[in-house]
Amino acid sequence: MEFKEELESKSVPKIKRAAAKIFKGRIEGYESLLLSSLKMLIQKPKSWQAQSEVIKAIGITGTEESLPYLKELSRQEFESTLLYRDLGFSICLLEDIAGGELNYTTSILDTSNDLLLSGVCAAILFSGYTPSSEDIVKIIESVVDRDNNEGQIITPRCYIAAACYSWPAELTTSFLDKCANSSWSSLAEIASDSLAGKRSKYVLV
Numbered sequence: 001m002e003f004k005e006e007l008e009s010k011s012v013p014k015i016k017r018a019a020a021k022i023f024k025g026r027i028e029g030y031e032s033l034l035l036s037s038l039k040m041l042i043q044k045p046k047s048w049q050a051q052s053e054v055i056k057a058i059g060i061t062g063t064e065e066s067l068p069y070l071k072e073l074s075r076q077e078f079e080s081t082l083l084y085r086d087l088g089f090s091i092c093l094l095e096d097i098a099g100g101e102l103n104y105t106t107s108i109l110d111t112s113n114d115l116l117l118s119g120v121c122a123a124i125l126f127s128g129y130t131p132s133s134e135d136i137v138k139i140i141e142s143v144v145d146r147d148n149n150e151g152q153i154i155t156p157r158c159y160i161a162a163a164c165y166s167w168p169a170e171l172t173t174s175f176l177d178k179c180a181n182s183s184w185s186s187l188a189e190i191a192s193d194s195l196a197g198k199r200s201k202y203v204l205v
Contacts, residue, residue: 001033003021003033004030007019007036012044015037015041015053015054016049019053022034022057022060023053023056023060023061027061030057030061031058034054034061034066035062035065035069039069051080051083052083052086055070055083055087055090056086056089058090059093063094064095067091070091070094074087074088074091074116081115084113085118085119087116087119088115088119088123089119089126089205090123091104091119091120092105092119092123096129097127102135105131105139108120109142110142114146117143117146118155121139121159124163125162130167131167136168136171137171140171140175142156143155143160147182151184151187159204160175161175161176161191162194162202164191164194176195179191
């Protein structure tokens, strides 16, 4: 196993590099080692960048075995709040996308944690998954007005606007029209592309 030594090393830089390569290459077979590394890294708050890489690697290459721990982490308080985005991303991939039903996604649509919801929306975009009509309506209702610090950060609705290019126009046009009027020019362009049925040139995930 190419990355076994690095993941077992307890070295934050080595673990970060290995996890990034596993994520990029979608290399399977490291789930248990990644989980062990994550449990060690969580004890080191300043290692949040390495934590982020490990969480994403688990989401891409892991299984439902990782879900209980990732969900446990999503309910904890972290100073490095970007971790919530990574946790939402990986939980959605491992539970909802893998299972073909957006159970976790719909369970957090009322959350006040925009970053957790951003992660879920990023996973939907990343996977190319098309939700049911009912779920599309629910997701859009949840994200349509989540525009806090838009432009400084990628808000939940940015990911959904990008995903909408292949979703039914009758369910998305009103939402995309609103996004097209965003003060952030990148979202306006993403929305305009989706309204035209074109995949955005912007790579958000």
